[in-house]
Amino acid sequence: MKKRLWFILVFFLTIGLAACGDAEIEEADDKGQEGATSDNPEEQDDNQEEDKNTTERFAIGDTVNFDGVNITLNEARIEPGGEFDTPENDQFIVVNLTAENTTDEEVTMSSIMNIELKDAESYSYSTTILTEGMKGQFDGSIEPGGKLRGEIPFDVPKSDFYELHFSDPFKSGKAIWEIPSNQLAQ
Template sequence: MKKLLITAGVVGMSITALAACGETEVSQVDKSEENTASAEEADTEEVDAEATEEDVANLEDELFKVGDTVSIDGVEITITNAEFTEPAEYSSPEGKVLTLDVEVENNSDDKAMVDDTEFSLYDENGSLQDKYYSYDEMAISGSINGGRNNSGKLYYDVTEQDAPYELTYNPMFVWDSVEITFEIDVD
């Protein structure tokens, strides 16, 4: 009987804890020079915990561009640059090396893990592009405390094309499944 009461208590607390978890907030952040308001007053297309699943899906369906900042539960992700770079001296990629510069700012109170494994790059045919691991500098990876930031790079061995690539980001730090897509146009 004692085990049954303990089990029922643990199950009840687990259900309560999971019910307290809200929807993931996803928003596009306006980082223009004209925007000098605080983060709480920033002009955003905010999707809050009371938003419908359709609202979240609409923002997830949006294609963000290089330079756009997307906030997911207070963690802002920006792809700041995309360019083809020379391969490492002793490594020959099958295609060209595409390097993406990433900036992350954690405006939440919690730690957030951001890692290159959360990003996937696709060509115009929807084919997944391989990561490129031959540089001395590692791709972005780290746990970022609240109020802190990090920057790093993503490296891909890509087939050259005229059309933009699509970079998807599936963060591990959220409870529900969120996918944000960036259109990567390389000049």
């Protein structure tokens, strides 16, 4: 009986690890297509291998192609909260994102599993609840060719800058948007 349980555990662990891999991350051009590449096939292969193993950094307004999904950080702003929303730290920061599925399969976005915000001291913050001033959630499935736009609130202390991290928990690599405090809309 123990051998059978051990075999089943090893089998599922092997399957799970086989599903893990590197995410393909690159800046998308203005038309929502993947970024420009070299005409030389050898250089293209070298560039693709380097891209798979690096963390890319972007700015507000940039669109990133993350495994066939174009993700844009449209805006980052400070929200005051309301009668029932008081920040435990210094302020609420809300990020507004759009995801466009350019693949042939449905994809799922999760503000809890895919997104985190870090401050200048590298402290990480996950999404919080904010009932006022929000325009939709960045959670759900996106059909092929479809889009999802939503907002994610964070309760954070004041910082010189923030970094919005997007990743797939089952793959390595992430896209990071840098958000200087002086670029936060009020």
